Amino acid sequence: MILTGFLKTVQLTFFGLIMGLILGILLAIGDLYGGKIISTIIKFYVEFFRGSPIIIQLFIFYFSVPIMLNIRLGSTIVGFIVFALNSAAYQKGYIKGAMESVYKDQMTAALSLGLSKVQAIMYVVLPQAMRIMIPGWSNEFSSLGKSTAAILIIGERDLTAIGRTIAFRTFRFLETYAFIALIYFIFISIVLKILDIIYEKIKIPTIEISA
Amino acid sequence: MGEQKKEAVGTPGGRRIADIILECRNLWKIYGKIVAVKDVSLEVKEGDIKLIFGPSGSGKSTLARCLAMLTTPTKGDVFLMGECLTKPGVDLNKARAKIGFVFQHIWLFHHLSALGNIELGLRRVLKLPKNEAREQAIQALKEVKMEEWANHFPAQLSGGQQQRVGIARALAMSPEIIILDEPTSALDPELTGEVIDTLRDLAKKGTTMLVISHEMPFAREVADEMIFLDEGMIVERGQPELFFTKPSSERARRFMARLIKLTRRE
Ligand SMILES: Nc1ncnc2c1ncn2[C@@H]1O[C@H](COP(=O)(O)OP(=O)(O)O)[C@@H](O)[C@H]1O
Ligand SMILES: [Mg+2]
Numbered sequence: 001m002i003l004t005g006f007l008k009t010v011q012l013t014f015f016g017l018i019m020g021l022i023l024g025i026l027l028a029i030g031d032l033y034g035g036k037i038i039s040t041i042i043k044f045y046v047e048f049f050r051g052s053p054i055i056i057q058l059f060i061f062y063f064s065v066p067i068m069l070n071i072r073l074g075s076t077i078v079g080f081i082v083f084a085l086n087s088a089a090y091q092k093g094y095i096k097g098a099m100e101s102v103y104k105d106q107m108t109a110a111l112s113l114g115l116s117k118v119q120a121i122m123y124v125v126l127p128q129a130m131r132i133m134i135p136g137w138s139n140e141f142s143s144l145g146k147s148t149a150a151i152l153i154i155g156e157r158d159l160t161a162i163g164r165t166i167a168f169r170t171f172r173f174l175e176t177y178a179f180i181a182l183i184y185f186i187f188i189s190i191v192l193k194i195l196d197i198i199y200e201k202i203k204i205p206t207i208e209i210s211a
Numbered sequence: 212m213g214e215q216k217k218e219a220v221g222t223p224g225g226r227r228i229a230d231i232i233l234e235c236r237n238l239w240k241i242y243g244k245i246v247a248v249k250d251v252s253l254e255v256k257e258g259d260i261k262l263i264f265g266p267s268g269s270g271k272s273t274l275a276r277c278l279a280m281l282t283t284p285t286k287g288d289v290f291l292m293g294e295c296l297t298k299p300g301v302d303l304n305k306a307r308a309k310i311g312f313v314f315q316h317i318w319l320f321h322h323l324s325a326l327g328n329i330e331l332g333l334r335r336v337l338k339l340p341k342n343e344a345r346e347q348a349i350q351a352l353k354e355v356k357m358e359e360w361a362n363h364f365p366a367q368l369s370g371g372q373q374q375r376v377g378i379a380r381a382l383a384m385s386p387e388i389i390i391l392d393e394p395t396s397a398l399d400p401e402l403t404g405e406v407i408d409t410l411r412d413l414a415k416k417g418t419t420m421l422v423i424s425h426e427m428p429f430a431r432e433v434a435d436e437m438i439f440l441d442e443g444m445i446v447e448r449g450q451p452e453l454f455f456t457k458p459s460s461e462r463a464r465r466f467m468a469r470l471i472k473l474t475r476r477e
Pocket of ligand 1: 246247268269270271272
């Protein structure tokens with residue numbers, strides 16, 4: 001039972017993180033190159049998702065959006081959507097920052113070779129921005145991993161929800177929650193370690209490494 | 212066709228009236244209240260080496276970037292091989308591929324090796340197959356004597372080596388002209404020599420170049436024309452000997468005197 005809850009948490013986290021990355025890149029590019037109107041829309045989007053409690057966001061997508069659009073959304077789908085959109089709002093900030101830091105000079109150099117703007121972003125700006133962004137990504141991963149727990153509010157059986165059920169059934173609150181916390185801790189630590197290793201692996205070589 | 216024409220119009224003086232590669236007419240660049248480039252017209256012919264110099268802030272870089280269409284001129288026109296680049300609808304990427312640019316602060320792609328820096332344009336712009344791109348990139352590195360450093364990353368190279376890769380990167384695209392914006396001024400004095408040597412080699416091969424530089428011995432040796440820029444305007448232009456013997460404008464005279472003094476001190 002704990003395992004299925006854990007898997008749900010892992011799924012939500014990774015899906016949110018990866019969809020958030022893709023959306024975040026699009027948002028960052030839109031913000032940097034899209035002109036004033038697109039930029040303003042993106043700003044509202046980001047402020048909504050960063051500026052409101054994730055529980056409210058879950059409620060909106062679970063209760064209000066289905067009514068507005070006259071569709072039915074299951075709690076799992078809502079989880080995927082909300083965590084992806086939410087994470088995108090945060091990741092957009094990291095990506096944009098990283099892109100800006102490599103943006104101007106490297107972009108100019110790329111354009112001088114005759115690359116188009118899109119090619120320059122693909123082959124020059126993003127590969128460097130991704131490297132710079134990994135520490136930010138680690139932050140986002142650990143905070144997203146933990147905030148997926150909010151999904152129990154719309155009835156999804158993630159790790160925390162399962163923990164709560166067990167705690168109420170056994171009345172061993174302290175042990176159960178401590179154990180659940182430990183699982184989060186181990187999960188997050190392992191992934192952070194992996195990100196760290198990737199970061200070291202793809203780091204751009206400097207003199208120290210060659211020596 | 213081009214070759215025939217050149218021979219046909221050869222003049223007894225030894226210099227031939229070659230085709231104009233890059234030209235600007237009445238070019239202006241205005242940033243808010245700053246007039247960075249003020250009504251500049253110049254042309255660079257095939258095989259020409261033009262040298263632009265002038266005080267810091269005089270608009271040299273801005274002019275160079277306008278010529279390469281890396282910034283859009285406020286007014287005036289730029290022509291590459293007779294094609295107007297300042298009209299709407301021109302494929303600027305295509306035009307830029309024909310104009311090599313070497314930057315003062317080098318700006319190699321940090322995440323790519325020396326070879327990778329050169330291959331990028333060959334692969335993605337000229338669309339060469341992998342092997343061919345590699346061969347040409349190695350060839351370009353050989354021309355700047357950097358082939359042994361092909362797999363090093365920018366951060367593993369000295370400033371002078373980086374700039375030579377920067378030159379190779381521009382060169383590899385077989386551009387019609389190479390524009391170099393103070394290619395040695397960001398380097399330590401002891402590293403400028405190797406870059407100047409590279410430029411000398413290019414000059415010997417007849418590469419069409421527009422160089423912004425204050426390396427006066429180099430200028431005197433290779434430039435066909437020197438152009439003195441001040442406050443965004445061409446103040447004086449002519450053969451190097453003019454500047455080294457008797458510049459007619461007071462401003463050029465003073466500036467030359469200062470430069471020569473600086474060079475002597477080194
Ligand atoms: N992107 C820019 N925005 C605003 N002002 C600029 C910009 N680029 C250059 N300038 C201004 O234009 C003038 C000429 O600069 P520049 O072309 O860099 O001169 P130089 O290369 O001769 O030192 C300077 O006053 C500079 O401050
Ligand atoms: Mg300059």
